[in-house]
Amino acid sequence: xxxxxxxxxxxxxxxxxxxxGVVSLFxxxxxxxxxxxxxxxxIFDVEVPAEQLRHERRAYLxxxxxxxTCATPFLGLGWxxxxxxxxxAIAATFGAxxxxxxxxxxxxxxxxxxxxxYRFHVYHHESRVTTAWTGQSLSVLESLGWIAGLLVIxxxxxxxxxxSWEGFLVYFVANTFVxxxxxxxxxxxxxxxxxxxxxxxxxxxxxxxxxxxxNHYAFxxxxxxxxFGTEWKDWHELHGRVVAGDPLPSLNERGASER
Numbered sequence: 001x002x003x004x005x006x007x008x009x010x011x012x013x014x015x016x017x018x019x020x021g022v023v024s025l026f027x028x029x030x031x032x033x034x035x036x037x038x039x040x041x042x043i044f045d046v047e048v049p050a051e052q053l054r055h056e057r058r059a060y061l062x063x064x065x066x067x068x069t070c071a072t073p074f075l076g077l078g079w080x081x082x083x084x085x086x087x088x089a090i091a092a093t094f095g096a097x098x099x100x101x102x103x104x105x106x107x108x109x110x111x112x113x114x115x116x117x118y119r120f121h122v123y124h125h126e127s128r129v130t131t132a133w134t135g136q137s138l139s140v141l142e143s144l145g146w147i148a149g150l151l152v153i154x155x156x157x158x159x160x161x162x163x164s165w166e167g168f169l170v171y172f173v174a175n176t177f178v179x180x181x182x183x184x185x186x187x188x189x190x191x192x193x194x195x196x197x198x199x200x201x202x203x204x205x206x207x208x209x210x211x212x213x214x215n216h217y218a219f220x221x222x223x224x225x226x227x228f229g230t231e232w233k234d235w236h237e238l239h240g241r242v243v244a245g246d247p248l249p250s251l252n253e254r255g256a257s258e259r
Contacts, residue, residue, distance in 0.1 A: 012076040017068035020176070024064060024136060027177045031132030031184035041187045043207045045247040046129050048185070055126065056133035063136040063143045070147045080155045084162035093154075093167025094174075098220075100153040101175065106224035108145050109217040127183075128251055130210050134183040150175065178220045182206060192239040198223050204239045208232055211251040233257040 035042075074080050084093065112121035123139040138146060154168055182203055189202035197205075199221045209216035215230045225231040234255025238248060 009072050009076045013068050013072045016071045016075065017064060020067050020071075020172075021064050023173050023176045024060070024180055027135075027180035028060075028132040030177075031181040031186075034188060035132065035184050035186050038186050038188065040245045041242060042247040043185050043187055043204050043242055044129050044211065044251060045249050046251060048129050048131055052127055053131065053133060056131060056137035059123065059137040059139075059143075060133050062140070063138060063146075066140070066143050067147050067150075070144070071151060074151045074155060080151070080163065080168070081158040082163050082165040082168065083158075084164045084167075086164075089162065089164035090167040090170065092161070093164040094171045096157050096161065096163075097154055097168065097171045098174075100157065101149050101171075102219055102221055102224060104149045104153060105146075105219040106217050106228075108149065109219075110228075110230070112142065112145075113214070113217070125210065125213065128210055129185055130183040130207055132180065132184050134210075135179040135181075175220075182220070187239065187242045190243050192236045192243075194236075197221075198226070202239055204242055205235055208235055208238070211253075 109121075111117055120139050120141040124134070124137060124142060127134040127137060136143075150172065154163060157163060183206070184203060185207065187203045189200075191197065192202055201218070201220070201222045205216055205222065212232070215232050216225060216235075217230055218224045222231060234257045237255035237257065238253065242248065
């Protein structure tokens with residue numbers, strides 16, 4: 001994909017904002033729908049304050065505005081080079097960005113839980129029970145850190161390997177869906193077997209991070225938490241309860257291995 005002249009940048013901003021907005025709203029709509037129809041699989045049976053939803057939606061819009069603004073020069077000025085085509089290039093691009101983001105996000109997220117930086121992350125943690133709007137409810141600084149992962153990682157990768165434009169878009173859609181829909185307060189993934197969750201964890205996995213503040217710093221997978229010993233021992237047990245239709249009655253709920 002060739003870089004465009006600066007006169008095209010406003011059009012790129014609008015296209016990026018529209019595309020990111022549609023993907024985000026679709027993901028939120030998916031989450032809202034299943035929160036309402038799959039109530040049997042609710043994760044926490046705890047009321048969400050109305051003010052939390054207003055707070056989340058304001059930050060959600062701000063995130064989209066920041067994303068479009070930051071992405072415009074990367075896409076319009078050729079800061080990310082797209083030189084590859086075809087199915088194998090799409091798969092390789094997706095895999096490389098996925099791996100890079102998983103490692104990057106774990107480091108970013110865990111650093112935001114340190115005492116000096118937590119003030120930039122506390123905005124996101126005001127949502128103790130997560131919703132369809134929580135994923136992009138971030139402070140300005142944390143939003144920029146998240147967006148950097150989406151843009152700087154592909155830019156650096158494109159210096160050492162050919163990237164596919166389509167693979168980049170597919171990853172962006174997947175990342176947005178996992179982040180937005182994955183914050184829904186409903187469990188739609190019945191699988192918690194250890195071997196099956198190295199690369200994709202259930203919804204409850206991240207819900208426990210919001211309820212407890214510590215551990216489960218990973219994004220879509222569990223491998224970084226397992227490598228660094230930041231995985232709760234009782235999440236499999238609690239997941240089994242939720243899948244069986246027994247929502248957790250309190251944010252302080254613990255399984256037998258963590259009592």
